Amino acid sequence: MNYWLIKSEPFKYSWSTFVKDQITFWDGVRNYQARNNLREMRVGEMCLFYHSNEDKQVVGIAEIVKEFYQDPTTEDPNWVVVDVKPVNTLLKPVTLNQIKSDPRLNNIGMIKQPRLSVIKITQLEFNTILELSNEN
DNA sequence: GCCAACGTTGGC
DNA sequence: GCCAACGTTGGC
Numbered sequence: 001m002n003y004w005l006i007k008s009e010p011f012k013y014s015w016s017t018f019v020k021d022q023i024t025f026w027d028g029v030r031n032y033q034a035r036n037n038l039r040e041m042r043v044g045e046m047c048l049f050y051h052s053n054e055d056k057q058v059v060g061i062a063e064i065v066k067e068f069y070q071d072p073t074t075e076d077p078n079w080v081v082v083d084v085k086p087v088n089t090l091l092k093p094v095t096l097n098q099i100k101s102d103p104r105l106n107n108i109g110m111i112k113q114p115r116l117s118v119i120k121i122t123q124l125e126f127n128t129i130l131e132l133s134n135e136n
Numbered sequence: 137g138c139c140a141a142c143g144t145t146g147g148c
Numbered sequence: 149g150c151c152a153a154c155g156t157t158g159g160c
Contacts, residue, residue, distance in 0.1 A: 009146090030144095031155075052146060096147080115145050115154060 002040065003126040004047040005110055005119045006062070006084075015049055015059040018086050023065065025081040026118075027073050034118040039068050041082050048121070048129060049086075050110070057093035058129055062086050090133040104128045 006026060008014070018024060029035055041064045049060040066083035099105050105128055109119040 007146095033155090056147075113154085114147075117145090 001123075002042070002045050003121045003123055004037065004041065004045065004064075005050055005058070005108075005121050006047050007050045007052045007110070007117045007119075009053050010051045010055050011053075015051065015086070015089070018049070018060070018062070019089065023083060023085045025066075025072065025083050027071055027081045029071075029079060029081070029117060031115075031117065032078075033113075034116055035078070035080060037118040037120055038080050038082050040120070041067060043067060046087070046126065047084060048126065051093075055093075056096040058090060058099075058133070059093045060086055060090055061088040061130075090130075092133050094129050094132045098132050099129065102128060102132065 013024075026038070029038060043064055043066065045064045047062045047064065048058045049062050050058045062084045064082055065085050068080040068082050070077065071079040071081045099108065100111060105111070105125055108121055108125050109116065110121075113119065
């Protein structure tokens with residue numbers, strides 16, 4: 001079982017839009033590493049949903065409901081999407097600062113590779129972020 | 137196959 | 149709005 005962190009710019013596709021939609025395909029990935037991560041995602045695996053740019057915080061939890069298939073927004077067979085649905089809105093969002101300042105999250109992929117939009121994280125990192133969300 | 141140039145992303 | 153980091157492209 002893998003855990004993931006997916007990033008979106010809130011003005012492009014925000015958590016609240018996602019909650020309204022209930023289900024969406026995660027498109028627009030044009031990076032091979034991120035694409036490879038999409039291909040590894042399995043139904044039932046959990047993702048943290050992170051708002052980049054203005055927000056810079058983890059705002060919710062999503063679940064993979066359909067494994068990768070051809071990106072419907074392009075003919076190029078290199079690119080795939082997965083279907084995700086929202087599971088939970090975090091009581092308190094977890095900010096990038098909190099993530100950076102927690103020693104357990106020193107090695108989280110999103111800090112080492114800030115530009116990657118689909119990142120594999122460990123169960124510990126996943127749980128730690130949920131814990132941070134409850135603590136404040 | 138290397139590397140410079142360029143584009144994109146995201147934090148500040 | 150700037151800039152650093154990084155990925156991609158294209159010329160050699």
